[in-house]
Amino acid sequence: MSDTTSKSRIPVISGRAAGLLVAFALLSFAAVIALTAFSDGLRSTDAAAQNPYSTAATGYGGFVDLLERTGETVRLSRIERTIEDRDQGVIVLTLLPYGTGDLDADSIMGPALVVLPKWYGLADRSKPIWQSDTGHLNPEFAANALDPFASDATLRRDKHPGGIAAPFGSYKTEAYDALQTLESDELETVVEVGGRALVSKMPFNEVYILSDPDFMNTFGMTDKEGARFAYDLIQYIKYYGDEPVIFDVTLHGFVRSQNLVKIALTPPFLGGTLVFFATLGLLAWNAATRFGAALPEDRAIALGKAALADNTAGLMSMARRETQLAPGYLNLTSRRAAKAVGAPKTLSETELAALFDRLNDDENGAQRWSDLATPMKRPAASLNDLVNKAQAIYRWRKETTHERD
Numbered sequence: 588m589s590d591t592t593s594k595s596r597i598p599v600i601s602g603r604a605a606g607l608l609v610a611f612a613l614l615s616f617a618a619v620i621a622l623t624a625f626s627d628g629l630r631s632t633d634a635a636a637q638n639p640y641s642t643a644a645t646g647y648g649g650f651v652d653l654l655e656r657t658g659e660t661v662r663l664s665r666i667e668r669t670i671e672d673r674d675q676g677v678i679v680l681t682l683l684p685y686g687t688g689d690l691d692a693d694s695i696m697g698p699a700l701v702v703l704p705k706w707y708g709l710a711d712r713s714k715p716i717w718q719s720d721t722g723h724l725n726p727e728f729a730a731n732a733l734d735p736f737a738s739d740a741t742l743r744r745d746k747h748p749g750g751i752a753a754p755f756g757s758y759k760t761e762a763y764d765a766l767q768t769l770e771s772d773e774l775e776t777v778v779e780v781g782g783r784a785l786v787s788k789m790p791f792n793e794v795y796i797l798s799d800p801d802f803m804n805t806f807g808m809t810d811k812e813g814a815r816f817a818y819d820l821i822q823y824i825k826y827y828g829d830e831p832v833i834f835d836v837t838l839h840g841f842v843r844s845q846n847l848v849k850i851a852l853t854p855p856f857l858g859g860t861l862v863f864f865a866t867l868g869l870l871a872w873n874a875a876t877r878f879g880a881a882l883p884e885d886r887a888i889a890l891g892k893a894a895l896a897d898n899t900a901g902l903m904s905m906a907r908r909e910t911q912l913a914p915g916y917l918n919l920t921s922r923r924a925a926k927a928v929g930a931p932k933t934l935s936e937t938e939l940a941a942l943f944d945r946l947n948d949d950e951n952g953a954q955r956w957s958d959l960a961t962p963m964k965r966p967a968a969s970l971n972d973l974v975n976k977a978q979a980i981y982r983w984r985k986e987t988t989h990e991r992d
Contacts, residue, residue: 637681637704639663639834642805643718645706647681649805651834653814660831667837671696676831677824682732683838684724692735697793698824701736702800704729705767723765736789736796740771745781751816753778755823760812767799786820795824910967913976917963920980927988946987959983
């Protein structure tokens with residue numbers, strides 16, 4: 588029977604193993620929370636695509652690099668509200684071939700430049716930063732990107748005549764086989780090529796539309812005059828020369844969302860979060876390692892002489908009557924000393940004081956009872972004065988009577 592009892596007390600799992608399992612569970616939970624908060628920032632930006640990150644032929648990474656090399660302040664925005672609200676800067680929206688989603692042209696805050704799509708293509712499987720199977724979009728399909736800006740707009744591709752006359756300069760660009768231009772009665776023409784618009788503008792806000800993306804994509808950067816045209820166009824659109832150039836990437840799926848977990852794990856709230864979890868850790872450590880069982884709960888109203896003395900002292904303190912206790916303490920000490928030395932109960936106060944003075948006459952430098960008792964016959968001047976006098980008379984009683992408390 589004893590063997591059975593001892594075997595039944597063997598724990599199913601050791602404390603060390605349980606601790607490791609709990610630590611692993613906490614780490615896994617923390618990883619899930621972190622991934623949930625920051626998963627939108629883990630998408631790779633190296634793949635070939637028609638976005639400002641890509642350095643492929645149809646990407647705009649080359650133009651971003653050109654602006655940075657010329658001293659421009661360039662930002663890639665992953666926050667959707669930047670399109671509608673920002674302090675300063677010209678924003679560049681590079682539209683995708685398959686539409687603009689829920690983009691509202693009237694909500695775009697100017698100055699802004701909208702670059703229309705022209706190409707389609709897939710990332711190369713062997714080298715994802717390269718693009719393969721590139722070709723021209725059907726103009727009617729590419730014109731779908733113009734729906735938020737002009738309902739009557741049409742796109743057409745013609746051979747480039749080779750020269751561009753713009754309000755901000757003249758450019759001898761190379762002859763493209765398929766220069767994409769647009770025509771619309773709802774838009775104002777800013778730069779005209781061959782009787783159609785290369786750069787247009789919405790009539791009631793500072794939103795410009797570049798119909799051919801080859802002036803800004805990496806493929807177009809091979810033409811020096813075309814790159815100069817794109818750079819000067821940005822300068823023309825700007826309100827101020829030192830404004831930053833902001834490339835929106837939210838239309839390409841690189842959206843940085845805000846949530847409570849991300850806010851708690853990023854400055855300036857990260858410090859408070861760390862303090863919170865450190866406090867929880869200390870509380871858990873204290874609960875797991877404290878010595879002995881918890882103390883039993885005390886009575887709401889304590890009993891006994893000690894409780895009565897504490898309560899009386901508390902009442903005297905609340906009433907601010909401590910200094911009035913000096914005569915009473917003197918009387919208590921006198922009666923206790925008289926009992927300790929066996930003095931007759933019939934002695935008067937004066938006779939008892941004389942007896943106490945004789946008890947330490949033979950001790951050199953010892954304070955006499957009369958010298959200590961006289962100041963105690965009236966209330967003390969302050970609480971510190973009461974403590975000092977009471978301690979002095981207490982020491983006299985201990986030294987004279989050798990009494991033990």
